[in-house]
Amino acid sequence: MRAEIVSVGTEILLGQIVDTNAAELGQLFASLGIDHVHRQTVGDNLPRLTEALRLALSRADIVVTIGGLGPTEDDMTRDGVAAALESPLVVDEAVEVHLKDLFTRRGFAWTTSQLRQAQRPACAVPIDNPNGTAPGLLATSKGKTVVCLPGPRNEFVPMVYGPVSEALSNLSGGGSIVSRVLRIVGIGEAALEDRIRDLLTLEDVTVAPYAKVGEVHLRLTTRVAPGADPGAKIGPVADEIRARLGEAVYGEGETSLEARVLELLRGRGLKLATAESLTGGLVGGALTSVDGSSDVYLGGVVAYASSQKEALLGVPSSVLLAPEHGPVSEAVAAAMAEGARARLGADVAVSTTGVAGSSPVRENGVEKASGLVFVGVAGLGETVATRFQLGGNRETIRIRSVQFALASLYRRLMATG
Amino acid sequence: MRAEIVSVGTEILLGQIVDTNAAELGQLFASLGIDHVHRQTVGDNLPRLTEALRLALSRADIVVTIGGLGPTEDDMTRDGVAAALESPLVVDEAVEVHLKDLFTRRGFAWTTSQLRQAQRPACAVPIDNPNGTAPGLLATSKGKTVVCLPGPRNEFVPMVYGPVSEALSNLSGGGSIVSRVLRIVGIGEAALEDRIRDLLTLEDVTVAPYAKVGEVHLRLTTRVAPGADPGAKIGPVADEIRARLGEAVYGEGETSLEARVLELLRGRGLKLATAESLTGGLVGGALTSVDGSSDVYLGGVVAYASSQKEALLGVPSSVLLAPEHGPVSEAVAAAMAEGARARLGADVAVSTTGVAGSSPVRENGVEKASGLVFVGVAGLGETVATRFQLGGNRETIRIRSVQFALASLYRRLMATG
Numbered sequence: 001m002r003a004e005i006v007s008v009g010t011e012i013l014l015g016q017i018v019d020t021n022a023a024e025l026g027q028l029f030a031s032l033g034i035d036h037v038h039r040q041t042v043g044d045n046l047p048r049l050t051e052a053l054r055l056a057l058s059r060a061d062i063v064v065t066i067g068g069l070g071p072t073e074d075d076m077t078r079d080g081v082a083a084a085l086e087s088p089l090v091v092d093e094a095v096e097v098h099l100k101d102l103f104t105r106r107g108f109a110w111t112t113s114q115l116r117q118a119q120r121p122a123c124a125v126p127i128d129n130p131n132g133t134a135p136g137l138l139a140t141s142k143g144k145t146v147v148c149l150p151g152p153r154n155e156f157v158p159m160v161y162g163p164v165s166e167a168l169s170n171l172s173g174g175g176s177i178v179s180r181v182l183r184i185v186g187i188g189e190a191a192l193e194d195r196i197r198d199l200l201t202l203e204d205v206t207v208a209p210y211a212k213v214g215e216v217h218l219r220l221t222t223r224v225a226p227g228a229d230p231g232a233k234i235g236p237v238a239d240e241i242r243a244r245l246g247e248a249v250y251g252e253g254e255t256s257l258e259a260r261v262l263e264l265l266r267g268r269g270l271k272l273a274t275a276e277s278l279t280g281g282l283v284g285g286a287l288t289s290v291d292g293s294s295d296v297y298l299g300g301v302v303a304y305a306s307s308q309k310e311a312l313l314g315v316p317s318s319v320l321l322a323p324e325h326g327p328v329s330e331a332v333a334a335a336m337a338e339g340a341r342a343r344l345g346a347d348v349a350v351s352t353t354g355v356a357g358s359s360p361v362r363e364n365g366v367e368k369a370s371g372l373v374f375v376g377v378a379g380l381g382e383t384v385a386t387r388f389q390l391g392g393n394r395e396t397i398r399i400r401s402v403q404f405a406l407a408s409l410y411r412r413l414m415a416t417g
Numbered sequence: 418m419r420a421e422i423v424s425v426g427t428e429i430l431l432g433q434i435v436d437t438n439a440a441e442l443g444q445l446f447a448s449l450g451i452d453h454v455h456r457q458t459v460g461d462n463l464p465r466l467t468e469a470l471r472l473a474l475s476r477a478d479i480v481v482t483i484g485g486l487g488p489t490e491d492d493m494t495r496d497g498v499a500a501a502l503e504s505p506l507v508v509d510e511a512v513e514v515h516l517k518d519l520f521t522r523r524g525f526a527w528t529t530s531q532l533r534q535a536q537r538p539a540c541a542v543p544i545d546n547p548n549g550t551a552p553g554l555l556a557t558s559k560g561k562t563v564v565c566l567p568g569p570r571n572e573f574v575p576m577v578y579g580p581v582s583e584a585l586s587n588l589s590g591g592g593s594i595v596s597r598v599l600r601i602v603g604i605g606e607a608a609l610e611d612r613i614r615d616l617l618t619l620e621d622v623t624v625a626p627y628a629k630v631g632e633v634h635l636r637l638t639t640r641v642a643p644g645a646d647p648g649a650k651i652g653p654v655a656d657e658i659r660a661r662l663g664e665a666v667y668g669e670g671e672t673s674l675e676a677r678v679l680e681l682l683r684g685r686g687l688k689l690a691t692a693e694s695l696t697g698g699l700v701g702g703a704l705t706s707v708d709g710s711s712d713v714y715l716g717g718v719v720a721y722a723s724s725q726k727e728a729l730l731g732v733p734s735s736v737l738l739a740p741e742h743g744p745v746s747e748a749v750a751a752a753m754a755e756g757a758r759a760r761l762g763a764d765v766a767v768s769t770t771g772v773a774g775s776s777p778v779r780e781n782g783v784e785k786a787s788g789l790v791f792v793g794v795a796g797l798g799e800t801v802a803t804r805f806q807l808g809g810n811r812e813t814i815r816i817r818s819v820q821f822a823l824a825s826l827y828r829r830l831m832a833t834g
Binding site: 012013014015016017018019020022023024025026027028029030036037038039040041042043045048052188189190191193194200208209210211219274276278279280281282283284285287288289291293294297298299300301302303304305307308311312343344345356357358389390391392393394395396398 | 427428429430431432433434435436437439440441442443444445446447453454455456457458459460462465469487488489490491519522523524525526528530531547548549569571575691693695696697698699700701702704705706708710711714715716717718719720721722724725728729760761762773774775811812815
């Protein structure tokens, strides 16, 4: 069973609105096991809309249109569907009565243009729209199904998760799609593929990598017949990937790296502090994005100016001024983490220092390259500082530094757990 | 001149990501006067991608692909474009040397799959990608132009507003598009529209509002004939808007509110510190996103746990424990800002405290609602704390809190300047 979306609206093509409706429908198709391999977007133009619908009908079993159901002359989805299905437009009398009644009750004048909303191809039935005037349409013709939905979010969403998902589920004949996402840190996308290449071409389970900042997600997807064990096909593949990658698989589903780190600390009864320089507070920001972080994360220090590394964290000025160290150094990252751990009375502390600017900086007569970053982790037995050389602009370097700080902490926790 | 977008990626069809890149390109086409009447979205499948490109080339002068340029086997845009243009794939030696050098400098192993990123159709030239490994492509063949762009936002955006908009502007011939963005804080979108409604329907200059978190941007756009004064049409409209809105227009173009605040502080020789609770470091993170922030921003304290508000910032425990105050209160916001100002030796400090969780919290026997946020500003004569009641989920409340902290600081600076 294959579906295709045709999004209708010049405002989408002009970039005035982002097509979140289509993304939401895509998720619904996936969860119902309906293949979705094409999507088209066309403006408010009848010949082009009709042509797009014909193309969609030539290659999909189900075509879903979004938008173009309103009362104005710009709204021509009904006309396009009628033309593409070669089914004449008729006025649905029940809808006409309903709309006239609605307008009377709301005290609005009934205009003839409103009557357009009561039209439907003869082969279609209306779909109730509780939040708007234009009903949706469900047309069946020559073995194909066309579903027409309104564009406004508050009308679209309840119709999709109500009558439309029910109709699509019936059409796709039972069964469902099951998917699991494995979240991986510390291995690049290409290196990861090299290690699981044989699993990328399995017949029954799709394994798809998605590169994120500093991590890779692997989505495992399979189709499950009605009554079958949903984990039977996907479980062994996930186990095999976990066996090959070990602790690089830090979590599953919606579990972020910061949530996983907090969970590990919580499990061991440890309190965390941060000491940040180039990330300016973003590590604390990431940790506190997790609901419930306050029982593990105490807080931290943003020591952006070098003088504050000494004043707020007790980093010795001799280290800050030494040509072999300087503010961007392994020694300062270590001292910052130790300082935060001591000053906040935490068990564990993580620190960042580095060069985020687009050009190198000179410290104590020594040049430090853009993207040179040190992460320190204090506590957990010994203090460990790690050097990274990151690429990209200021924003990219900082975002990746946050991720590498969390990854360093994660690895220390796994190594000592 | 007609353009068509082909967005490539199974993750788009599955609804895992929303195609904001395509919307942004649509805006660029509109501003350049390039017609845009079709958009296609296809998955990571070579025959379907090639077919989609052939269809696009049959009806558009310019085809822009988004996504599918990475190093993995899923990334097949290069192959699809080569097939559709009937131009053989070759390895671009300069790109190969650049990539190998990049990998060596970053200490990553060079794998053969990375070499895919150096491939291009023979008729194409690479487009520099400063934030990623895969370059873009600009192919010209049989009177058609194909532009290939990477999908990740941080790679896509600078390429679009750099070399790609320049190439498209040249292609669309004659004159150029001039636009200015006024950035407005402290007025909602609807109220703003009420105050400039007559300017939204001008013939020569398009004035379009875009609502952002805590601020509104007004984009003024006009087409300028070759040789004409680029500011002649747009300047008077911008002046009129500034006259009506006063200091609510805090900046223009890429000037963020944090950059503007730092500029105002720098102009007055003032040093800034932060004291954050519910924002967890995100205010410091925003300030340090600005290149050159280190000459104004000293650093700050993330006092997430209540005990740290006393330990790190000297907030009196009597205030933290008082039923009429508590950690989420005007008094604590004020004391946090004063504490940060004193401890870091800053001239000015800004603080945040509030309830970011989705449910209310009880403090000292008093219920504090979700979204209740206090911002303190110390220095500039007197300490001022402001109460906000924000809506939304945890993430929204925190992001808006950052914005309102910066806006409060901006208003204090304007009031005392």
